[in-house]
Amino acid sequence: MGEEKDLMEANKGKVGMFKPQFNPQIQRSAVYSESQLWTSPVPYVLDKGLDMNAKGVILRAFEHFRLKSCIDFKPRDTEKYYISVKKLNGCSSHVGRAVANGQDLSIGQNCDGISIVEHEFLHALGFYHEQGREDRDDYVTIQFENIKKGYEKNFRKIKNSITQGVPYDYWSVMHYGKKAFSKGNNTITTNDPTFQDVIGQKLEMSPKDVQELNLLYKCNSSVSFMMFCGFVDGTMCQMTKCSQSGLKGWQMESQVAGGPNSDHTGGKPAYFMHASTASGKEGDSAWLETRRVTPSRECHIQCLQFYYYHNGSPSDQLNIWMREFDDEDDMKGHLSLVGQITGTTTSHWQIKHVSLNANKHFQVEFQVWKGAGKSDGGFSIDDINLSQTECPHVTLQINDMEKLLSSSSFGTVIYSPRQYSRRGYAYRVGTALYKTHIGVFMQLLNGTHDDKLEWPCPHRHMAAQMIDQNPEIQLQMSKQRTLTSDPNRMYSDGTYVWDDPRKNGLTHVDENNKMIFVSRKLGWSKFATLEQMKTRDFLKGGSVVLSFSFEDISPLVDGQALPCPKVGPVVVTNPPKDQGEGPCSSRVEITTPPLPESTR
Template sequence: SGCFTTITFFCLAFNALNSGSPSVFCFLYYICIKDINEDRKDITDINKGLNLREGDIMVPNQRSAILGNQYQWNIPVPFELSVNLSMNYKGVILRALEQFRLKSCIDFKARTAEDISYISVESLEGCWSYVGHRFLGAQTLSIGNGCGEKAFIEHEFLHALGFFHEQSRYDRDDYVTINFENIITGHLIYFESLTTTQDTPYDYFSVMHLDKNAFSNGNGPTIITKHPEFQDVIGQRLDMSEYDVIELNKLYKCNSSISFLDHCSFDDESLCQMSVCSAADYGWQRVKSVSGISVTDHTNLGKEKNVSFFMHFSTKGRNEGDAARMESKTMTPKRDCKVQCLQFYYYHSGNESDQLNIWIREYQNEADNRGTLRLMDQITEPPGNYWKLHHVPLNANKTFQVVFEARKGAGNSSGGFSLDDINISETECPHTWQIRDFEKVLKNSVSGTWMNSPLYYSSEGYRFLALLMVNQNYLSVYVGLVSGAYDDQLQWPCPWRQITFQILDQNPHIQKRMSSEKSYTTDPTLVSSYGRNDWDNPRNNGTRVVIGNETVYVGIFWGYQYAIMNEDLTKREFIKGGDIILLFTMQDISGLRQKYSLPCPKVTLKNLKTSFDAAVKQGPCATR
């Protein structure tokens, strides 16, 4: 396919005196941008004419909200991916299963010869599933054309795990009104209310709720929420909701997560079992505000009643080298892949020479009461005076703690380091693009305004760049390859790397987020009409541009014109403190051509040098 546009800008932003209002200088270039064709249909529209119960349920269908144990799967649930699935769909399916592992107690495994019953994920017509574990042998779940979205896949797997649609609950008439006169003839049976509630509140945010216009005959919506503010919420296709997960865990009588390790927003005086080391008037302090600094808690940032807490270490009036520690509880990796991701928000209001060092203290065995320290990351930069999201890749093999060590640098300081909303999970870390004052950008930009991300390297060494276009009603996101330092060591054309971007729901708790996510996969066989391979080395098929002080070549940019509708940005915490955050990953999924699982990801560690504070050497803050 051809380029839908060949004009864009690369912009450099200079923040004069940290005023918060960057000056932007842009350069015009002619590059190729291609849109991934998408119909933007919901499941019921994709399945139109298939005559499936409630739009996506394959019979047999004996009604029961909490299915008997004979209809539940043994955990982990075996599955296989059909050869007729596209490579991109295979990758998205694995990402959806990772959401189950992060949010719930449900795990999945690639089917082996010993597994008599399993879910066979195939690309048939439409998106559909049986409800519950119905058969010995292969039980089909279809992810057909148009169904390869994370939330669609979650929806169908929740059916397979035993769930009907949310509006099928017997108490639904207390929360929604069904407009039977607006339903297509012959589809009234799709709106029966027979399933139970599992003692959970009615959930307008459920990924299992049908859209307001489901099975409409064109005369208006079929479902009206009794709380009008949720009318445009029902039918969301972002992610499983908090109550979807609670209900799932109740059905399978478990509540632990496969990949989640810890979260702390410091709202509880226990500090989430974290411990601090330093004199009471000197070290990390749990506070609501800091004198002389405009910092407030991040957890409820922008909300009217912001009474939450955060942690602060002041470098004001301290001596160079003064330090304090805050240590997490001990955690033990559970997964085969010893890969973890630490994420947190920090607010730097001190001197640019102040340091925030992130260590892990790893214990060899139960008798080891001191542990071994490794420095994983270091933040030392000019103060930003805003909450900034940060990710740190970890590779702990045994029981470990995360240690936050703040240290006073040279020079005067009027503030320090603040921390909030810490999450630790056994997942791979993404790249982060935090766009400051995006609310103002939305309000003041003309339609068609382009913005470009920083340059990123994947764990293998591929370099890439993201473009975001602000339009009147929607945001567009595209990603393209850029020439880099490792190009002569890489495979070209770039084979089967899945590029995923998330528009982050900035809920403080990683398990409660419902982010907007889209993926596409590089295809080494894709040749453009002018005879060049779309995923070749950008030095061969790209455009020469200047980014920063560097001359580089940028390849073809692929992405989604309708990445998210602007009206949807207010439905979750996509904009917080005025900022929007995009996360990016580039994953090698070439192994899915032969298997149903992927090798462990690589953890790229930084080469950091810093002296050990004397107190750090003494051992953990709290004895084991």
């Protein structure tokens, strides 16, 4: 019970669902026409009166648009038409490009959730509410008798609205919830009762939202997404592989003895890539490489995300390399080690994020290196995503979550190791298990740089996310919450919430059996229920993945954007000696033959 009290005390006014108020005077100004579409990048201005947390969420929403569509955003220069984001009365926006010299979009009190911000920006990009479609009566019933007087027009049908041929979407972030503008009872009833509690979801844009946005703006590709390979139907997505050793090399598999009995996706047919280390000698290696891709954003940072399964020898290595090429005619390139997986074997598919900073043509290469000792397995990888976005700063994967919730004592806490932000603040994140739900939180810790830091800690934006494990990140709808450190915020005892934990923290014995100072927990005691985990792909193979970012957004106090993030040095315990002769395309290339028709 003490753990939950800490979470709640440090987060009064933040826990629980909120009900943002919409301004009917600003909403839904006109039907779509060509003249109301924006030219990307869309200019914007963040008003100084916006809450700092809202500013951080808005920039996160921009990254979602870049990842999933061709829509980009930029701080306004001299453009006549731009979006002026302010803290007005509630959450509201015009529809489409409608007003010159600053088009107001309000992110007011309690509107700083990612789904609400995306909702309002989709209005600005030209979208009405989903339940306003002319065909809505085939999917929902509007209970007009339950709507508050004066708000009935928010439920009108939009004549001549364009749907791009995309089917009705109960999951749309543009759909009202079942009790929107209600006097008490439901105002919307879904004709399919399965979706009654889905409408009004507070996750993020749905795949159909993204599809409709891309159709409206005739997008051919996204701003940030580079590649995905899930080895669907046994195809390798233009990847190549090679091996000049005693290893069998990378092979397409659907299950491996003593290893994964299905791919991470869990579908049928299910394929992944596996490199066995059961044969060969120590030092032998096999390579699997992606096709070449080219950075296109001004910020040269990329995130590689994939899932792996390790069932070989603990001394085997999966090394992740980045090979950059000076130009298209460069055949060898420059190789740098960006990540390594070794040591303890796994019993589940594990998520892995690797930060890259390529500024030229490049490709990613997966090298399985055989270590000492007997191996009956090797390494498997699946669901590779590469994007021009920043990786999460910390990831916690909780395996056998449902079993762990039921068997653990109420309030059991799982902590991450100590982390350091780019500016030197020490912190850790964690999750608390409460039988039917989990809480998530962060804590400041004492660290090696404390005497050189500013206290109370100012304007750090913490984002906690339960990852939707859909294999394609462009189709994910993750659950996330955010908070931002306020140097002026105080507890009832007069101490600062975000002060140096050596001054107002508690003592705690860490994972290394050392005494440390920790702040009280800052987060959400009811972040996600077990029932919510079973929706979408949050609970996959029994595992839940939580990711966290801890970012300095102080440049937004007076500015409109953040500097490009930087990738820190890679720390590798056992760097391999064999760096290969060049990419597989310049060596003896081995391609994977098509699978027999009967196994597809």
